[in-house]
Amino acid sequence: MKANDVMTAPALVTLSSSIAAAAQAMCDADVSLLPVVDDIEARRLQGVITDRDILERCVSARHRSGCRVGDHMTRHPLITVGPDDPLDEVFQRMENARIRRAPVVERDGRVVGVVTLDHLSVRAEVR
Amino acid sequence: MKARNIMTPNPSVVTRDETIARAATLMRDRHVDMLPVVDDLRTRHLVGVLTDRDIIVRGVAGQRDVEQPVADLMTARPLAVVHVDTPPDEVIGLMNRRQLRRLPVLDDKERVVGVIALADLSKRARPPNAHGLNWARPTPSDRIPAAIK
Numbered sequence: 001m002k003a004n005d006v007m008t009a010p011a012l013v014t015l016s017s018s019i020a021a022a023a024q025a026m027c028d029a030d031v032s033l034l035p036v037v038d039d040i041e042a043r044r045l046q047g048v049i050t051d052r053d054i055l056e057r058c059v060s061a062r063h064r065s066g067c068r069v070g071d072h073m074t075r076h077p078l079i080t081v082g083p084d085d086p087l088d089e090v091f092q093r094m095e096n097a098r099i100r101r102a103p104v105v106e107r108d109g110r111v112v113g114v115v116t117l118d119h120l121s122v123r124a125e126v127r
Numbered sequence: 128m129k130a131r132n133i134m135t136p137n138p139s140v141v142t143r144d145e146t147i148a149r150a151a152t153l154m155r156d157r158h159v160d161m162l163p164v165v166d167d168l169r170t171r172h173l174v175g176v177l178t179d180r181d182i183i184v185r186g187v188a189g190q191r192d193v194e195q196p197v198a199d200l201m202t203a204r205p206l207a208v209v210h211v212d213t214p215p216d217e218v219i220g221l222m223n224r225r226q227l228r229r230l231p232v233l234d235d236k237e238r239v240v241g242v243i244a245l246a247d248l249s250k251r252a253r254p255p256n257a258h259g260l261n262w263a264r265p266t267p268s269d270r271i272p273a274a275i276k
Contacts, residue, residue, distance in 0.1 A: 023188035032180075051183045052160075059151035059182055059193050 003090050004083040006120055007104045007113030012037050015046055015070035019058055022069050026051055033101040035111045036073045044109045045080065047073035050101075080105040083112055090115060130218055131211040133248060134232045134241030140165045143174060143198035147186050150197050154179055163231040163239045164201045171238040173208065173231055175201035208233050211240060215248055 011029035013022045013036055022034055032051040038044045049069050057072040079097045081090050083104050094102055094117060104113035140163045141150050150162055164175035177197055185191070185200045207225045209218050211234050222228060222245055232241035 020187055020190050023183045023186075027184045027188045051179060054187055055151050055179050055182055056155040059148055059187065060155045062148045062193050064192065065190060 001087045002083065003081045003085045003087065003104050003113070003115050006087065007083070007115045008119065010035050010103065010111060010114045012040060012043065012111065013049065013069050014038065014040060015068065015073075017069045018065070019054055019063075019067040019069060019072065020065065022049055023051070023054060031114070033103075033114060033116075034069075035103040035114065036069055037111055043111045045078070045103055045105050045111050046070075047075040047078060048101075048103060049073040081115060082107070087120060091117075091120060128215055129211060130209050130213045130215070130232050130243050131241070133215060133218075134211075134243040135247070136241045138163060138231075138239065138242040140168070140171060140239055141177065141197050142166070142168060143201070144196050146194050147182060147191065147197060147200060148193040150177055151179075151182055151193070154182075159242075161229040161242065163242065164197055165239055171240075173206065173233060173237065173239050175203040176206060176231060177201040178229075206231075209243060210234075218243055219245070219248055 011025045011031060011034055013025060013034050015036060015038065025034055026032060034049050035045055036047040036049055038046055049072060053072050053074060058067050077097070079093060079099055080103050081093060083106065094100070101114060101116045103111050104115055105111055139153050139157045139159060141153065143164055143166070153162060154160060160179040162177050163173055164177055166172045166174050177200060181200050181202065191199065207221055207227055208231050209221065211232055218230065222230065228245040230243050231239050232243050234240045
């Protein structure tokens with residue numbers, strides 16, 4: 001199995017999306033990580049933003065409305081996987097980086113999905 | 128084995144009138160994602176729970192101000208709690224039914240004395256690496272492996 005087989009279609013935000021819009025997108029899609037792209041059509045990955053980033057960098061810092069995703073997202077290190085990467089490699093990379101979720105990115109930089117350890121573990125058990 | 132042996136004792140708590148920003152700071156600094164909300168820091172009677180997700184969904188997405196009180200975003204009823212003497216399998220059953228990964232633990236006087244997490248239960252209540260998966264992480268409660276149900 002490859003990343004392609006277990007990834008989910010991602011909800012996306014752009015650098016200029018508001019933090020409130022990102023939080024709403026996380027709520028609607030029931031996810032806690034959103035890939036951040038330059039443009040919704042071009043879908044080139046610029047960073048990722050998690051619910052925890054919003055909590056720790058925006059709410060804790062007493063920022064009021066007006067923050068943009070680009071202000072609080074993580075740009076580096078940006079751990080990604082390719083759609084054709086075998087799951088063993090995906091596990092290992094996520095384990096090494098101590099992350100639970102990673103964007104799936106084509107060679108040309110386009111975001112095509114998100115993999116999470118929860119999805120991986122459930123589907124790996126039925127392998 | 129009881130909840131008291133597995134829980135994290137003396138958890139960070141907030142009161143209803145503390146601000147969302149203060150609760151978020153506490154979650155950040157203590158590396159927790161749920162805070163019991165108490166009536167008073169001395170008596171520690173539980174009146175609600177606040178999760179990091181509540182802050183994102185009800186607070187940030189709802190465009191609430193960060194200086195608003197915790198009471199506006201917390202879940203007050205119905206609260207899922209366990210007693211210090213609850214056995215682990217009952218704790219897991221409740222987490223599973225209510226789709227929760229963390230619960231406040233109360234003593235005989237209904238004071239908040241701990242927080243118990245699904246991760247604590249799987250770490251301490253079953254042998255490590257029971258599934259031969261060294262990357263095992265807490266799974267959502269609806270997907271708890273049969274081995275620990």
